[in-house]
Amino acid sequence: MKIAIDAMGGDHAPKEIVLGVNKAIKAFNDIEVTLYGDQHQIKQYLVEDPRVKIIHTEEVIEATDEPVRAVRRKKNSSMVLMAQSVADGVSDACISAGNTGALMAAGLFVVGRIEGIERPALSSVFPTMDVQGVVMLDLGANADAKAEHLVQYAIMGSIFAEKVRGIENPKVGLLNIGTEEKKGNELTKKTFELLKEADINFIGNVESRDILKRPADVIVTDGFTGNMVLKTIEGTASSLFSMIKKVLMSNLKTKIAAGMIKSDLQGLKGLMDYTEYGGSGLFGLKAPVIKAHGSSNANAIYHSVRQARDMVNHQVVDKIKNAVSKNEME
Numbered sequence: 001m002k003i004a005i006d007a008m009g010g011d012h013a014p015k016e017i018v019l020g021v022n023k024a025i026k027a028f029n030d031i032e033v034t035l036y037g038d039q040h041q042i043k044q045y046l047v048e049d050p051r052v053k054i055i056h057t058e059e060v061i062e063a064t065d066e067p068v069r070a071v072r073r074k075k076n077s078s079m080v081l082m083a084q085s086v087a088d089g090v091s092d093a094c095i096s097a098g099n100t101g102a103l104m105a106a107g108l109f110v111v112g113r114i115e116g117i118e119r120p121a122l123s124s125v126f127p128t129m130d131v132q133g134v135v136m137l138d139l140g141a142n143a144d145a146k147a148e149h150l151v152q153y154a155i156m157g158s159i160f161a162e163k164v165r166g167i168e169n170p171k172v173g174l175l176n177i178g179t180e181e182k183k184g185n186e187l188t189k190k191t192f193e194l195l196k197e198a199d200i201n202f203i204g205n206v207e208s209r210d211i212l213k214r215p216a217d218v219i220v221t222d223g224f225t226g227n228m229v230l231k232t233i234e235g236t237a238s239s240l241f242s243m244i245k246k247v248l249m250s251n252l253k254t255k256i257a258a259g260m261i262k263s264d265l266q267g268l269k270g271l272m273d274y275t276e277y278g279g280s281g282l283f284g285l286k287a288p289v290i291k292a293h294g295s296s297n298a299n300a301i302y303h304s305v306r307q308a309r310d311m312v313n314h315q316v317v318d319k320i321k322n323a324v325s326k327n328e329m330e
Contacts (some may be wrong), residue, residue: 001030001312003305004091007037008060008078009098012294018045020301025049031309036090047074057081067101079103083110086287087107093288093308097296107282116324120284121153127215129216135161135218139280140227148189150220151198156283156320157218158200163314167260173206173216175225279304287317
């Protein structure tokens with residue numbers, strides 16, 4: 001299995017990207033990795049291995065670049081070359097922690113969309129209180145969506161939950177402002193009716209306050225709402241741990257208490273650690289495209305490689321194609 005990686009994308013590139021690849025190559029003996037980027041910077045951190053090669057380029061798509069224009073003009077950038085290797089069949093999947101919009105544009109214009117899928121969706125696994133995690137999409141690929149798009153998201157998310165996460169007959173919920181069938185706006189009301197007819201295990205509406213309790217295995221929403229939920233949860237978790245740390249370090253008594261429960265607090269923090277869940281998958285494209293978090297460390301990159309490997313091994317893209325060909329996306 002060949003995995004292409006943008007070594008120059010992300011806040012901590014290329015160091016953390018390469019360190020993550022070192023870990024993945026050691027863990028998985030059935031993968032080969034091609035790193036796209038500045039070979040002089042990459043080689044500082046790379047543990048030489050015959051299953052890792054570098055394609056040198058000094059052109060990079062920056063976080064401040066306009067996504068579509070950057071993909072069209074920077075043909076020799078690490079991200080575009082990575083995506084092109086997938087489009088050409090040289091690589092089976094690709095990963096980048098770089099500009100999200102640019103990666104979505106590269107996915108659409110270079111890798112290509114599965115025929116029958118109207119709009120790809122950005123999906124990720126949210127940590128939950130029971131440690132199982134919940135698949136949620138769309139997290140920002142499309143700010144606007146139609147009910148038919150959300151049905152496609154539900155089917156793709158269900159396939160991923162079953163084939164990659166090993167959940168039999170995964171439960172699918174629609175994010176809404178209430179659990180009652182008639183709640184919501186015109187989009188959610190129409191989507192609810194369509195999901196009832198879809199060939200999935202649809203359980204109805206779920207509320208955002210229950211996401212971390214895992215009310216369903218897959219939660220579907222439009223990209224505008226999904227992205228706000230994602231950033232709200234990330235911000236809340238970060239702020240909460242900062243407040244706990246501030247309280248525990250406030251005086252001698254609380255410092256002693258903190259020392260006694262340190263391992264328990266680390267375990268709690270681990271439950272909310274995005275690096276353990278891999279990146280966000282762009283579902284609906286002709287090959288697995290993984291968007292790693294912009295601040296990804298080596299562990300996050302390692303798990304993104306694991307996620308890409310699992311998607312290829314379980315033929316998730318082919319199963320989505322089959323769902324389309326059987327008119328299950330109607």
